[in-house]
Amino acid sequence: MRNKSIAFVLILLIVWGIITYFLFLDRPIGNDIGKDNFNNELMKLERAVESEIALNKELLTQLNEQRKNKYSENDNVVENEKIVEPTKKEIQNTNVFRSGISLGKKTLPDGSPIIAVLVFSCNRVGVKRCLDQLINLRPSADQFPIIVSQDCDDQPTADVIKSYKDQLLHIRQPDQSDIEIPLREKKFKGYFKIARHYGWALNQVFLLFGYQTAIVVEDDLDISSDFFEYFLGTYPLLVSDKSLWCVSAWNDNGKETLVDEQAPHLLYRTDFFPGLGWMLTRDLWLELGPKWPRAYWDDWIRHPEQRKNRACIRPELSRTRTFGKIGVSNGLFYEKHLKYIKLNQKFVPFTKRNLTYLLKDNYDISFVNEVYQSRVINSSVLKSGKISPPGPVRIRYHNPIEYKLTAKKLGLMDDFKSGVPRTGYRGIVTFFYNKLRVYLAPGYNWNGYDIAWS
Numbered sequence: 001m002r003n004k005s006i007a008f009v010l011i012l013l014i015v016w017g018i019i020t021y022f023l024f025l026d027r028p029i030g031n032d033i034g035k036d037n038f039n040n041e042l043m044k045l046e047r048a049v050e051s052e053i054a055l056n057k058e059l060l061t062q063l064n065e066q067r068k069n070k071y072s073e074n075d076n077v078v079e080n081e082k083i084v085e086p087t088k089k090e091i092q093n094t095n096v097f098r099s100g101i102s103l104g105k106k107t108l109p110d111g112s113p114i115i116a117v118l119v120f121s122c123n124r125v126g127v128k129r130c131l132d133q134l135i136n137l138r139p140s141a142d143q144f145p146i147i148v149s150q151d152c153d154d155q156p157t158a159d160v161i162k163s164y165k166d167q168l169l170h171i172r173q174p175d176q177s178d179i180e181i182p183l184r185e186k187k188f189k190g191y192f193k194i195a196r197h198y199g200w201a202l203n204q205v206f207l208l209f210g211y212q213t214a215i216v217v218e219d220d221l222d223i224s225s226d227f228f229e230y231f232l233g234t235y236p237l238l239v240s241d242k243s244l245w246c247v248s249a250w251n252d253n254g255k256e257t258l259v260d261e262q263a264p265h266l267l268y269r270t271d272f273f274p275g276l277g278w279m280l281t282r283d284l285w286l287e288l289g290p291k292w293p294r295a296y297w298d299d300w301i302r303h304p305e306q307r308k309n310r311a312c313i314r315p316e317l318s319r320t321r322t323f324g325k326i327g328v329s330n331g332l333f334y335e336k337h338l339k340y341i342k343l344n345q346k347f348v349p350f351t352k353r354n355l356t357y358l359l360k361d362n363y364d365i366s367f368v369n370e371v372y373q374s375r376v377i378n379s380s381v382l383k384s385g386k387i388s389p390p391g392p393v394r395i396r397y398h399n400p401i402e403y404k405l406t407a408k409k410l411g412l413m414d415d416f417k418s419g420v421p422r423t424g425y426r427g428i429v430t431f432f433y434n435k436l437r438v439y440l441a442p443g444y445n446w447n448g449y450d451i452a453w454s
Contacts, residue, residue, distance in 0.1 A: 195294055213235065221276065224318075255411060258412065269363050270424065322334070
């Protein structure tokens with residue numbers, strides 16, 4: 001019986017290896033690789049498949065070890081039992097069976113969703129700060145299993161992650177080979193490695209481990225006390241409203257001077273993909289995974305071809321805050337912007353609140369009416385603080401130059417990605433300034449984003 005079980009597992013692993021091979025095979029080869037380099041590309045694919053096979057062997061090793069330990073505990077050890085030897089290259093996918101994590105389950109016995117937390121790590125031992133918060137604040141280890149995916153082969157970081165033992169699952173990205181990069185982009189190699197890591201890790205979570213929903217976190221994020229409550233409360237929206245494709249904990253314009261600290265319960269729809277602590281479903285990954293880009297995945301995901309007019313949910317006050325000044329962007333926005341993001345300090349029971357106002361059919365009508373019925377002012381009047389009576393106000397813009405000038409004057413992020421301003425919804429950017437709700441908005445007859453504004 002035991003031999004049949006092992007044979008069955010082997011068959012599953014072989015089938016998985018074949019599926020993975022075709023997933024890699026279907027991925028588009030970048031335009032910068034010509035026909036003369038086709039053989040090199042095939043070799044890269046072969047190495048990737050070999051890495052996946054090595055991972056599967058390691059998983060089988062863990063299963064055999066657990067089975068052997070189980071029989072030892074019951075004094076039923078079979079002598080001379082054959083155990084698959086681990087691969088020489090360390091792929092630390094260890095705690096899959098030992099941690100008690102139930103792979104592939106969609107819900108808990110009470111019907112509550114199981115949401116995996118995928119933490120991306122590389123060579124930052126400060127990952128401990130992030131992991132301590134996730135473990136201490138999660139309401140249930142069964143409901144929020146933590147998977148730490150490590151790139152870079154950095155042993156000190158690996159040692160920190162291993163120290164958590166069965167409190168989390170530690171997996172390591174096996175493909176550490178060099179990446180062919182166009183000469184003009186050599187200095188951006190880190191972005192290529194990040195995209196490769198993201199693609200691999202999300203495949204593990206959704207295709208190998210079988211989770212249906214995941215929250216993506218990077219190793220340099222602090223989280224609020226209601227971080228998990230926020231995602232639990234918005235989960236029903238994400239799975240029921242097909243016009244949504246993510247829930248984010250991040251407000252790109254979440255500086256202390258631009259948010260209402262007395263309204264931590266406020267949530268919004270946004271056409272701009274925020275990232276930095278975000279939830280997605282397996283269905284979305286099945287759509288995006290086969291065409292995952294070689295680099296700059298976050299900008300790629302904002303393209304109209306990927307977004308398809310879908311929106312994300314984002315909060316008034318961020319539920320994450322980055323403490324990672326050093327990274328692949330070399331602290332590009334940290335000193336000017338990121339370190340000023342306000343992290344929410346008040347617990348909001350989102351699971352007990354009625355959030356149906358965020359459904360598209362409800363939201364669009366009420367939001368548009370509120371915006372375009374508000375008083376029109378200019379940025380100078382807003383900065384003066386001499387507005388009476390108090391109430392929502394609107395600042396108009398007609399082109400990207402006007403938008404950028406106003407945004408810089410008020411301290412907003414002023415850039416566009418695929419024509420969408422940060423936090424924008426229907427072109428409208430909502431923020432709080434001098435104790436007033438403000439809408440930086442295009443004309444009422446707005447007819448869509450212009451990618452040329454980027």
